[in-house]
Amino acid sequence: MKLNLKIWRQQNAGTEGKVVDYMLDDVSPDMSFLEMLDILNEKLIVKGDEPVAFDHDCREGICGACSLMINGVPHGPEKATTTCQLHMRKFHDGEEITIEPWRANAFPVIKDLVVDRSSFDRIIQKGGFISASTGNAPDGNAIPISKIDADLAMDNAACIGCGACVAACKNGSASLFVSAKVAHLGYLPQGQPERFRRVIAMVDQMDTEGFGSCSNTYDCEAACPKGISVRNIARMNRDYLKANLFGV
Ligand code: FES
Known part of the structure; x- marks a missing residue:
């Protein structure tokens, strides 16, 4: 060719x-x-x-x-x-x-085709982790997790943080990335203690980094190489609202 x-x-x-x-x-x-x-x-x-x-x-x-x-x-x-x-x-x-x-x-x-994506790292540093002590590797069935929640958590853990969602979005929003990171921990029992603190910290850092807001055009979902769903954004917004309303 x-x-x-x-x-x-x-x-x-x-x-x-x-x-x-x-x-x-x-x-x-x-x-x-x-x-x-x-x-x-x-x-x-x-x-x-x-x-x-x-x-x-x-x-x-x-x-x-x-x-x-x-x-x-x-x-x-x-x-x-x-x-x-x-x-x-x-x-x-x-x-x-x-x-x-x-x-x-x-x-x-x-330089050329290389961009600085350290803004994603700083968002992860704000809440993309759990601090619950999990001890040694537990028996596989020790903490019952429904198949639906396990699948949803795994689907969202598939996000590779490439930034295609941001590049596709006319607002330069990182909502799909942040919502996937919030969801993959938030669906699991180990992620519950920090669920609401996490969403506030990560969304606030996303705003601080200069990413735009989501206006539901769904270009992010179409561009995502891992098929992350925009339904996570609605879930993230609900959690953010609850966290602010109830002062979590
Ligand atoms: S080089 Fe790692 S995803 Fe393409």
Whole structure:
């Protein structure tokens, strides 16, 4: 395949960026999207040019590092798929592909396609944990948890914190991310003692970081590579309201 890549290049957070065109030949349809960028970078290095900076770690769809806006869609055209799991067979020979970093005030660009997502870390530090003493690993059935709650907790624990929800949202809201983190602990008995304190602390930190508000457009759910449901946002808002009303 031959591709016309239009890639956002930006030296650092303090400089202006621009889209730069690259023609790339001999792209195998079996390559992943990141492998295609690796090939581009090898060619740039051989030519003495600076390679394109992009983020990645596991390349298995589990770490959430590989966050690219591909043709205006977070993680590209394949539903429920991270950029590292996207293959070039989803594109056609001669296609023009625009590649940009996440766009959100709370995710400033560090370089090229890499953004600073430490705002997510600070939200997690405010409440994405339980401090109940759990002792040694208990017997599997020692704390009865209904199948429904266990499944809901696991579904929400699938959030990899990639930030696609923020990038997709016209308000730059992190509500889907925060609500998944609130829910995956809040559905379990161990998460109950801090349930209401947690939701206040995490939502307040989300606001402090400069993320926008949710206005129910559901673009976040459509963009999420792990299929996190927007129903969590309603649950988070209910908990936040209860916590404030009853002074928890
Ligand atoms: S590199 Fe880890 S999810 Fe893509």
